[in-house]
Amino acid sequence: MSIQSLVRRAGCAALLLLPSLAAADDAGRLPAGVRPTFEAITLDLDPAQAGYTGSVRVELEVEKPLSTFSFHAEEMEVTSLKLAGAAGAVAAQHAPAALGQHTVTTGAPLAAGRYVLEVAFKNDYSTQGLSLYKMTAGGEAYLFTQFEADEARGAFPCWDAPEFKFPYQMTLRVPAALLALSNTPIEKETTEGGTRTVAFAKTPPLPSYLLAVAVGPLETVDVPGTSIPTRVVTPKGASALAADAVRVTPPILAALEKYFGRKYPYAKLDLIAVPEYWYGAMENPGAIVYRDIFLLLDPKGSTSRDRLGLVAITAHEIAHMWFGDLVTMKWWDDLWLNESFASWMGNKVTNEAFPEFKLPSTEVENVQGAMRSDARPSTRSIRQPVKPTDNIIAGADELAYQKGQSVLGMVEAWLGEAAFRKGVLAYLSAHEWKNATAADLFSALSKASGQDVPAVLDTFLSQPGVPLVAVEGVAGRTVTLSQKRFVNAGAEVLSGRWRIPVGLRYKDAAGVHRQTTLLSGERSTATLPGRGAVEWVYPNSGEDGYYRWSVPTAMLQALATSPDHLSLSERVGLVGNLSALLDAGTLDGGAYLGLLRLLARDPEPEVVAAVLTGLRRVKDTFITVETQEPFAAYVREALTPALRRFGMEKKAGETESVSALRPDLLLWLGADGGDAQVRAAALTWARAWMKDPAAVDPTVAGTALRLAALQGDRALFDEYVQRIDRSTVPTQRALLVDALGYFRDPKVVDAALAYAASGTLRPTEMFAIPGDVGSAVENQERPYQFMEQNYGLLKERLPEPVLAFMPRFAAGCSEERLQRAQKFFTQPEHVVPGTDRQLAKVTEAVKDCTRLRTREGGQVNTFLRAGR
Numbered sequence: 001m002s003i004q005s006l007v008r009r010a011g012c013a014a015l016l017l018l019p020s021l022a023a024a025d026d027a028g029r030l031p032a033g034v035r036p037t038f039e040a041i042t043l044d045l046d047p048a049q050a051g052y053t054g055s056v057r058v059e060l061e062v063e064k065p066l067s068t069f070s071f072h073a074e075e076m077e078v079t080s081l082k083l084a085g086a087a088g089a090v091a092a093q094h095a096p097a098a099l100g101q102h103t104v105t106t107g108a109p110l111a112a113g114r115y116v117l118e119v120a121f122k123n124d125y126s127t128q129g130l131s132l133y134k135m136t137a138g139g140e141a142y143l144f145t146q147f148e149a150d151e152a153r154g155a156f157p158c159w160d161a162p163e164f165k166f167p168y169q170m171t172l173r174v175p176a177a178l179l180a181l182s183n184t185p186i187e188k189e190t191t192e193g194g195t196r197t198v199a200f201a202k203t204p205p206l207p208s209y210l211l212a213v214a215v216g217p218l219e220t221v222d223v224p225g226t227s228i229p230t231r232v233v234t235p236k237g238a239s240a241l242a243a244d245a246v247r248v249t250p251p252i253l254a255a256l257e258k259y260f261g262r263k264y265p266y267a268k269l270d271l272i273a274v275p276e277y278w279y280g281a282m283e284n285p286g287a288i289v290y291r292d293i294f295l296l297l298d299p300k301g302s303t304s305r306d307r308l309g310l311v312a313i314t315a316h317e318i319a320h321m322w323f324g325d326l327v328t329m330k331w332w333d334d335l336w337l338n339e340s341f342a343s344w345m346g347n348k349v350t351n352e353a354f355p356e357f358k359l360p361s362t363e364v365e366n367v368q369g370a371m372r373s374d375a376r377p378s379t380r381s382i383r384q385p386v387k388p389t390d391n392i393i394a395g396a397d398e399l400a401y402q403k404g405q406s407v408l409g410m411v412e413a414w415l416g417e418a419a420f421r422k423g424v425l426a427y428l429s430a431h432e433w434k435n436a437t438a439a440d441l442f443s444a445l446s447k448a449s450g451q452d453v454p455a456v457l458d459t460f461l462s463q464p465g466v467p468l469v470a471v472e473g474v475a476g477r478t479v480t481l482s483q484k485r486f487v488n489a490g491a492e493v494l495s496g497r498w499r500i501p502v503g504l505r506y507k508d509a510a511g512v513h514r515q516t517t518l519l520s521g522e523r524s525t526a527t528l529p530g531r532g533a534v535e536w537v538y539p540n541s542g543e544d545g546y547y548r549w550s551v552p553t554a555m556l557q558a559l560a561t562s563p564d565h566l567s568l569s570e571r572v573g574l575v576g577n578l579s580a581l582l583d584a585g586t587l588d589g590g591a592y593l594g595l596l597r598l599l600a601r602d603p604e605p606e607v608v609a610a611v612l613t614g615l616r617r618v619k620d621t622f623i624t625v626e627t628q629e630p631f632a633a634y635v636r637e638a639l640t641p642a643l644r645r646f647g648m649e650k651k652a653g654e655t656e657s658v659s660a661l662r663p664d665l666l667l668w669l670g671a672d673g674g675d676a677q678v679r680a681a682a683l684t685w686a687r688a689w690m691k692d693p694a695a696v697d698p699t700v701a702g703t704a705l706r707l708a709a710l711q712g713d714r715a716l717f718d719e720y721v722q723r724i725d726r727s728t729v730p731t732q733r734a735l736l737v738d739a740l741g742y743f744r745d746p747k748v749v750d751a752a753l754a755y756a757a758s759g760t761l762r763p764t765e766m767f768a769i770p771g772d773v774g775s776a777v778e779n780q781e782r783p784y785q786f787m788e789q790n791y792g793l794l795k796e797r798l799p800e801p802v803l804a805f806m807p808r809f810a811a812g813c814s815e816e817r818l819q820r821a822q823k824f825f826t827q828p829e830h831v832v833p834g835t836d837r838q839l840a841k842v843t844e845a846v847k848d849c850t851r852l853r854t855r856e857g858g859q860v861n862t863f864l865r866a867g868r
């Protein structure tokens with residue numbers, strides 16, 4: 001799955017209390033002794049209705065004599081249940097049990113052997129975007145599914161855990177005018193009396209969380225040039241928006257087939273666009289589901305970022321077809337590996353098939369966020385026992401995606417690409433169509449490389465935190481390195497020790513070199529090959545390593561003032577690492593602002609984008625209504641040269657990265673920089689866009705609408721709202737919704753927040769407006785107020801796994817707001833599984849922020865007031 005920020009305001013994250021070292025709690029897991037080997041599911045589905053009926057027929061292997069067993073069937077009414085063995089029908093009682101289970105009890109114990117269980121049931125569709133759910137768009141009703149992690153049990157009776165991996169066969173009875181889809185091709189269909197019965201081919205072995213169904217007035221567009229039948233599937237009237245997906249999918253699929261050295265494992269592939277969907281996308285074999293804005297791009301108006309999102313998400317999901325689907329984790333405690341691997345592989349393939357996006361340097365930037373949360377005392381090790389009652393999806397956070405991906409990349413750089421791939425392929429062929437664990441992958445990597453891979457990985461996976469590698473000094477050709485756990489100044493963490501493949505880039509009389517050394521002790525020295533004295537060392541060559549670093553002050557100054565010898569990824573990493581040094585208290589706030597302004601001169605847009613992330617942190621931490629003016633002057637001074645270099649408007653032949661940076665640069669200068677010229681240009685573009693969206697460079701349209709809102713009145717607000725109602729292009733609708741949070745007239749701010757809570761928007765769209773409102777310094781309290789005031793509505797419209805994220809509205813730098821949140825989220829009616837963990841993460845982040853402000857606020861203000 002790919003998780004796009006649910007709550008965009010969330011700038012902060014870290015994890016709950018220190019990990020419990022107890023073994024996994026088995027409460028909620030199905031008792032052993034009965035294993036299904038096949039399940040046929042028949043569903044009578046009509047999206048026009050509120051509910052549906054269905055039946056399942058499950059072939060079971062009873063492994064030992066028993067008189068009771070359980071399966072999952074949550075919140076549905078079981079209308080009949082029959083059990084039969086070789087000798088005929090078996091009398092059985094049944095009843096709902098706790099934790100979504102349903103228990104069957106037989107009069108006499110069942111002998112070991114084969115049985116058939118038949119269950120009929122009736123149920124309501126979910127309306128919260130999870131399980132089997134109903135939604136409407138453009139006046140039409142649709143049914144879609146999202147089963148990961150444990151939502152299949154809400155749709156039909158099943159054995160709902162990844163270790164139960166066996167074939168299914170789906171049959172859907174739907175109104176004849178509608179299209180029905182599932183994981184496999186249609187084997188047989190018949191129509192009678194207005195009802196179409198669609199029998200899909202039997203699936204290969206699958207876990208329940210990967211099953212999928214879609215029903216509605218759907219349209220399809222064929223994707224030519226792939227090894228299996230491939231289509232883009234859209235809601236009614238949207239098939240004209242599939243062109244980009246049709247174009248990018250074949251090269252992604254081909255690159256993955258090449259890496260894995262085998263064909264795509266399933267019989268067909270549908271990429272399905274869903275207007276109301278909580279996550280980025282989901283890797284159901286043969287039926288990948290996307291949130292519509294990530295799959296359907298406007299052929300006349302897509303931005304560089306839209307295109308990168310489409311490519312990266314598609315590569316991530318298709319990578320799962322091998323890693324996750326063909327070979328599945330045995331239990332959710334390896335979900336992190338499932339996501340880490342797909343993220344790592346997806347990025348590798350994106351970069352191979354679409355190098356113009358320069359994804360590796362963007363990823364360096366993304367890993368910074370994981371390192372920031374991993375620095376906090378409340379972080380926890382990436383590998384954790386997962387209980388069935390946990391909020392499994394919220395548990396797979398930025399550590400699962402970005403840290404895990406970065407650690408895998410570090411190991412690949414250490415072992416070499418060929419040995420790493422050999423290990424991955426051996427793992428896949430040993431476990432294909434079955435389950436496996438992380439240990440299976442690590443031992444395959446060890447065998448392929450001859451290195452002790454678990455010894456390195458264990459230190460990154462089984463203990464919390466991020467290491468700090470320090471270059472203590474360089475004498476001649478000898479460099480002294482040390483390691484300790486990275487910690488933000490004023491926080492206390494337990495110590496740690498890692499085995500770190502440290503990549504050193506360094507310069508001497510013979511040129512610039514790279515050397516990897518394995519740092520396992522607290523301190524070690526390495527003699528570097530080359531000629532003459534070593535002039536400088538950059539301690540994370542290629543930014544391949546998952547660690548923070550420091551060098552002596554003079555060397556840091558030299559690296560920052562003339563970074564010409566560093567690669568693009570290293571320059572991006574340098575900017576992120578400076579921010580960490582600020583957190584650690586080894587760089588003061590004034591020096592940090594000076595270096596950020598210096599690094600904004602970098603010729604590459606990715607480095608400037610990293611500077612913008614730094615500016616965001618400065619703003620969120622230090623800037624008040626009083627310091628807004630000097631901060632605006634600083635922003636103009638730092639960023640105007642970059643805007644001059646890259647230009648206000650798109651130039652013919654410019655790179656994707658320049659096009660991707662421009663809207664952010666303009667937004668910073670226009671909003672926080674108060675740049676009059678940028679604001680005036682934005683007004684002109686916004687007016688032109690309202691007349692004809694095709695008349696404006698699509699990459700700057702969103703920024704233009706936001707900056708126009710910033711200067712706009714109620715009439716403009718009403719016009720945006722009317723256009724949202726009329727919009728038929730998902731990405732255009734998203735631009736308008738995002739712009740509503742940028743109005744600054746207090747009465748219009750009230751109107752925007754009321755609109756967000758009015759029920760007009762889809763639940764998945766409700767958070768953009770309060771998040772954007774809070775980006776104005778004077779409105780920082782509003783997002784949290786919005787959440788608290790509308791909690792009843794949120795509870796009604798959001799599924800629990802999403803509701804768990806609500807504490808993130810308390811993010812920022814206010815202890816007072818945090819205390820309110822701590823009070824609010826201890827009231828039982830505001831707690832769902834996972835709330836405590838999000839609250840703990842936010843608590844740490846707010847404390848870090850206030851400590852940093854107390855420590856460096858004076859330096860920052862002095863710098864801003866003096867302009868230097």
Ligand SMILES: [Zn+2]
Pocket residue numbers: 001002283316317320338339342
């Ligand atoms: Zn994924």
